[in-house]
Amino acid sequence: GENVEQHPSTLSVQEGDSAVIKCTYSDSASNYFPWYKQELGKRPQLIIDIRSNVGEKKDQRIAVTLNKTAKHFSLHITETQPEDSAVYFCAASIAGNTPLVFGKGTRLSVIA
Amino acid sequence: DVKVTQSSRYLVKRTGEKVFLECVQDMDHENMFWYRQDPGLGLRLIYFSYDVKMKEKGDIPEGYSVSREKKERFSLILESASTNQTSMYLCASSEASGNTIYFGEGSWLTVV
Numbered sequence: 289g290e291n292v293e294q295h296p297s298t299l300s301v302q303e304g305d306s307a308v309i310k311c312t313y314s315d316s317a318s319n320y321f322p323w324y325k326q327e328l329g330k331r332p333q334l335i336i337d338i339r340s341n342v343g344e345k346k347d348q349r350i351a352v353t354l355n356k357t358a359k360h361f362s363l364h365i366t367e368t369q370p371e372d373s374a375v376y377f378c379a380a381s382i383a384g385n386t387p388l389v390f391g392k393g394t395r396l397s398v399i400a
Numbered sequence: 401d402v403k404v405t406q407s408s409r410y411l412v413k414r415t416g417e418k419v420f421l422e423c424v425q426d427m428d429h430e431n432m433f434w435y436r437q438d439p440g441l442g443l444r445l446i447y448f449s450y451d452v453k454m455k456e457k458g459d460i461p462e463g464y465s466v467s468r469e470k471k472e473r474f475s476l477i478l479e480s481a482s483t484n485q486t487s488m489y490l491c492a493s494s495e496a497s498g499n500t501i502y503f504g505e506g507s508w509l510t511v512v
Binding site for chain 2: 289294298318322330331332333334337377379381383384387388389390391392393
């Protein structure tokens with residue numbers, strides 16, 4: 289089955305700097321890669337996703353890139369703000385076919 | 401707005417007790433999931449269901465069972481709670497062909 293590895297497990301950045309979180313997956317059939325953000329004490333919520341037919345997707349300060357050949361995808365957050373502090377999870381699945389398999393999460397701290 | 405409701409937010413149970421965690425979604429979603437969240441281990445899939453009365457084992461089903469008698473309701477059952485089942489449990493749902501899953505607020509279970 290699918291295995292998703294996520295790095296780093298913790299990340300501290302200064303406010304205004306960029307943050308990058310990386311994930312690798314094992315199943316070449318996976319074609320859907322979402323990112324979830326979980327603020328302290330709250331539920332995980334989808335912030336961006338990408339499908340295997342595109343290499344990059346942006347939404348304001350966040351972007352996700354996908355390298356199908358290398359089987360890895362990354363989350364990029366630019367101009368970080370204190371409210372970006374949270375745990376971020378990457379995940380992978382075969383769209384509409386298998387449940388999401390999540391990475392272990394990255395705790396991002398943005399220092400003002 | 402999708403709503404996934406977990407009726408019990410905080411529970412304390414004794415070792416050996418039978419525990420029911422209830423989850424209801426109001427968006428007529430076909431798919432429902434139970435994940436367990438532990439620090440450093442991410443979100444691990446316990447069981448999932450793609451239809452009423454249907455259930456599939458996830459990655460860590462041991463010690464758990466589920467029930468889906470109605471489309472909107474998916475229950476997680478701990479037949480005999482043990483201390484290593486102390487954790488946060490997250491219910492989620494999605495459309496049949498959808499990939500985005502929507503989480504409930506989570507149920508914090510402590511087994512003493």
